[in-house]
Amino acid sequence: MLKFTEEHEWLRVEGDVATVGITAHAAEQLGDLVFVELPEVGKALSKGDDAAVVESVKAASEVYAPLDGEIVEINPAIADDPSIVNSDPQGNGWFFKLKLADKAALDALMDEDAYKAMIA
Amino acid sequence: MAEPTPLNRTPLYDLHRSLGGKMVPFAGYEMPVQYSAGVMKEHLHTRAAAGLFDVSHMGQVAIRPKSGAIEDAALALERLVPVDILGLKEGRQRYGIFTDETGGILDDLMIANRRDHLFLVVNAACKAEDVAHLKDQLSSKCEVEELVDRALIALQGPKAEIALAMLAPEVSEMRFMDVRSVDLLGAPAIVSRSGYTGEDGFEISVPASRVEDVARALLDMDAVEPIGLGARDSLRLEAGLCLYGNDIDRSTSPVEGAIEWAIQKVRRPGGERAGGFPGEDRILSELTDGPSRRRVGLKPEGRAPVRAGAELFADEDGGEPIGRVTSGGFGPTLEAPVAMGYVPLKQSESGTRLFADLRGRRIPVTVTPTPFVEPHYKRR
Numbered sequence: 433m434l435k436f437t438e439e440h441e442w443l444r445v446e447g448d449v450a451t452v453g454i455t456a457h458a459a460e461q462l463g464d465l466v467f468v469e470l471p472e473v474g475k476a477l478s479k480g481d482d483a484a485v486v487e488s489v490k491a492a493s494e495v496y497a498p499l500d501g502e503i504v505e506i507n508p509a510i511a512d513d514p515s516i517v518n519s520d521p522q523g524n525g526w527f528f529k530l531k532l533a534d535k536a537a538l539d540a541l542m543d544e545d546a547y548k549a550m551i552a
Numbered sequence: 553m554a555e556p557t558p559l560n561r562t563p564l565y566d567l568h569r570s571l572g573g574k575m576v577p578f579a580g581y582e583m584p585v586q587y588s589a590g591v592m593k594e595h596l597h598t599r600a601a602a603g604l605f606d607v608s609h610m611g612q613v614a615i616r617p618k619s620g621a622i623e624d625a626a627l628a629l630e631r632l633v634p635v636d637i638l639g640l641k642e643g644r645q646r647y648g649i650f651t652d653e654t655g656g657i658l659d660d661l662m663i664a665n666r667r668d669h670l671f672l673v674v675n676a677a678c679k680a681e682d683v684a685h686l687k688d689q690l691s692s693k694c695e696v697e698e699l700v701d702r703a704l705i706a707l708q709g710p711k712a713e714i715a716l717a718m719l720a721p722e723v724s725e726m727r728f729m730d731v732r733s734v735d736l737l738g739a740p741a742i743v744s745r746s747g748y749t750g751e752d753g754f755e756i757s758v759p760a761s762r763v764e765d766v767a768r769a770l771l772d773m774d775a776v777e778p779i780g781l782g783a784r785d786s787l788r789l790e791a792g793l794c795l796y797g798n799d800i801d802r803s804t805s806p807v808e809g810a811i812e813w814a815i816q817k818v819r820r821p822g823g824e825r826a827g828g829f830p831g832e833d834r835i836l837s838e839l840t841d842g843p844s845r846r847r848v849g850l851k852p853e854g855r856a857p858v859r860a861g862a863e864l865f866a867d868e869d870g871g872e873p874i875g876r877v878t879s880g881g882f883g884p885t886l887e888a889p890v891a892m893g894y895v896p897l898k899q900s901e902s903g904t905r906l907f908a909d910l911r912g913r914r915i916p917v918t919v920t921p922t923p924f925v926e927p928h929y930k931r932r
Contacts, residue, residue, distance in 0.1 A: 463782070464592035466882040467855045467889075485911065487857050489591040489882050490782050 435538055436547035437498045442522055443530075445538060450530045452498060454486070457551045459521040463488045465514035470506040471528060477501060479537075484527050486517070498541065500533040562608035563703045563760040564767055571771075571778050579676035581609040584780040591782035595884040598749055598787055599925075602709035603779035604770050611679025612699040612757055613672040615690065625670050628693045632685070633663070634806065634829040636816035640665045645729045645744050647814050649806055650682065655831030655838070656802035657809065658685065660794065662755075664731040664744060671731070671742060673704065673755070675796045703763035708753030708787075710928065711775035716743070716754055719769060723754065728929040736766050748784065750791025750927040789890055790883045792849055792922025798860055799847060799878045799892055805831070807838035808894065810847040815839070845875065846900040849922035850891040850908070852915050857882045857889040858908040864893055865907045868914050874899060877908060883924060890924050891917065 433445040440458035443450040459465075467487040477483055477497035484495035506528045510516050517525035532538070542550065559582045568575065573584030584606070586594060597603055617625035626637040635648040642665050650658035659678035664671040674682045679698070686696045707716055716723045720734045723743055731744040739762035747753040758766050770776045785795070794800045800809040818824050821836050829835075852858045859880040863873035880891030891908070899906060902921050907914035 463586060464590045466592075466884075467857060469856065487882065489595070489786050489884065490585075492857070492859065 433538070434544055435541040436544065437496075437541055438550065439496050439498070441495065441498050443498055443538070443541065445532075445535075448532050448535055449504060450499070450501070450532055450538075451526050452483075452528055452530055453526040454495060454517065454521055455547070456521045459518050459525070462486060462493060463490065465517050468510045468514045468517065468527075470508070470511055471503045473503050473506060475503045477503065477530070486514070495527060497530065499530065499537050501530040502533075503528050504531045505529040560609070562606055563763050564606045564608060564705075567764055567767060568606065568778075573778070573780060576781070578781055579609055581676065583609060584778070586780040586782045587778050589777065591780070591786065592884050594777065594779045594783035595786050597777050598709045598779055598783060599751060599885050600709070601775040601777070602707055602711040602715050602753075602773075603749075603783070604767060604776050605706040605708065605779050605784055606703075606767070607706050607755070608703040608760070608763070609676035610704055611672075611674040611676065611682060612702050612704060613674065613683060613686065614697045614699055615670040615672065615686065616668065616695040616697070618693055618695065620668070622665065622668060622670070625694050626665075628690045629663070629670060630819070630825065631828060632689055632830065633661075634815045634819050634832070634835060635663065636818045636825075637663060637670070638825070639816070639818065642667045643731055645731045645746060649800075649811065649814060650685065651806065651829055651831040651835065652802055653830050654802075655805040655834030657796070657800045657804060657806060658682070658802065660796050660800065660811075662744070662746065664742075666731065666742070677797060699757075701760050702757050703760045704755060704757050705763060705767055706747050706753060706755045707770060707776070708747045708749040708751045708779075709775075710752060712751070712753040713930070715770055715773050715776050716756075718773065719766070728752075728931045737762070737769060739766060741766070745930060748791075748793055749787040750793070750923055750925055751787075752928050752930045786881055786884055789879055789881055789892070790885055790923065790925045791927060792892070792924060794847075795879055804847070804894070805835055805838055805843060807835060808843040808845055808847065812839060842897055845894045845896050847878070847892060847894055848900050849920040849924060850877065850880070850893055850906070850917045851920045851924070852880075852889045852891060852908060852917045854915065855889065856910060856915065858891045858910055858915060858917060862891075862893075862908045862910060864895060864917070865909065865914060866899065868907055868916075873909075874906070885925050892922065895919065
């Protein structure tokens with residue numbers, strides 16, 4: 433299942449774990465990323481908390497927790513080479529895996545068509 | 553609610569759009585922050601080949617002496633600018649600043665001696681005030697005219713000379729800070745060998761009606777790519793050059809801002825024309841006794857950029873801020889974050905280790921001489 437937030441994140445859900453990243457649209461808007469700061473594994477987050485920071489040459493932006501949950505894995509490859517987020521934002525450029533506190537909360541997020549309509 | 557002020561467009565607006573420029577508001581203009589290549593590639597291309605920048609939003613001003621003698625215009629402008637303008641030879645250009653009564657900086661600018669007049673280039677955000685200031689202060693001796701029908705482009709990088717020489721071979725004879733009239737595709741251009749990137753290059757003033765032809769002819773060359781404001785900022789930051797409004801402003805003096813090199817000996821204590829500019833008391837005493845704080849280059853540890861506004865501390869824990877970052881970002885050529893900011897004089901020595909607040913954490917930063925990258929000006 434693929435879901436999207438209004439803050440331009442995507443979630444790919446398997447079981448009760450969501451892999452989270454930023455959308456191709458967001459990556460393009462941010463421009464070339466030069467730094468990514470990831471959360472610590474084990475950190476509990478509420479929806480809307482600061483989860484990660486991305487920096488382009490010009491500006492810093494927050495990546496928010498899309499739902500309540502716990503960080504169970506992070507992608508160190510994007511901290512070593514932030515350009516992966518620009519080249520493959522919805523694949524190898526994933527940020528973290530979030531064990532969802534309440535899977536039912538996914539229903540409130542957008543599907544791909546709704547997200548595409550929002551950014552159109 | 554107030555109506556938003558409509559943004560101005562430069563004569564190259566349509567060209568920017570056709571090249572995929574991402575337009576943003578800047579100093580009252582719609583300007584390209586980047587093109588499709590992106591800030592990183594544009595920055596690196598400029599250092600490797602040649603980048604073309606639209607800087608038509610900047611102000612171009614002619615100061616013509618009513619007496620006909622250029623010395624009169626030079627002496628008149630010296631009342632506003634603590635620079636040796638009388639000693640500026642024909643066909644040469646110099647960096648300068650307008651100071652205010654408290655010794656603060658109203659704007660920074662380039663001043664060229666064009667034989668029968670002085671030619672000034674000032675910042676976009678300050679140009680209305682600068683022109684009013686010049687008219688108010690110089691009108692008894694000079695005609696002050698803003699050249700609103702001229703555009704300005706910059707061609708920067710190691711291949712800038714080869715590229716511009718395709719249109720005008722004589723530019724190869726120019727040295728850093730030379731200025732001359734050049735025919736570009738039949739358009740009367742004023743070319744200076746200068747820029748804002750730390751690279752060799754040219755700034756080219758062209759009639760607005762002809763600038764697109766000149767820009768297209770340059771962009772048709774393999775070495776030349778269009779470069780937006782994003783890379784312009786990272787290039788000038790690596791070159792250690794000040795951005796007016798960030799690194800220098802009315803609250804900073806030229807000595808605090810570490811641009812006192814622009815004040816030649818003749819305007820300093822003991823010089824033939826010492827003082828005689830706004831804020832002279834403070835500026836002359838700071839030249840002799842030193843300022844209380846100083847602008848320095850800063851290199852943060854790690855990869856995270858430390859940006860304008862970040863507070864600086866002497867220690868890793870506790871204490872009051874001792875200064876502030878005024879420009880900061882990621883340097884694509886250095887592949888590392890770079891910044892500049894103000895620190896107390898006693899902590900301004902190169903190698904001093906300080907700490908910058910980054911989202912509540914203190915990141916070690918080292919005071920570093922600028923420029924961060926070696927400049928490539930063509931001095932001889």
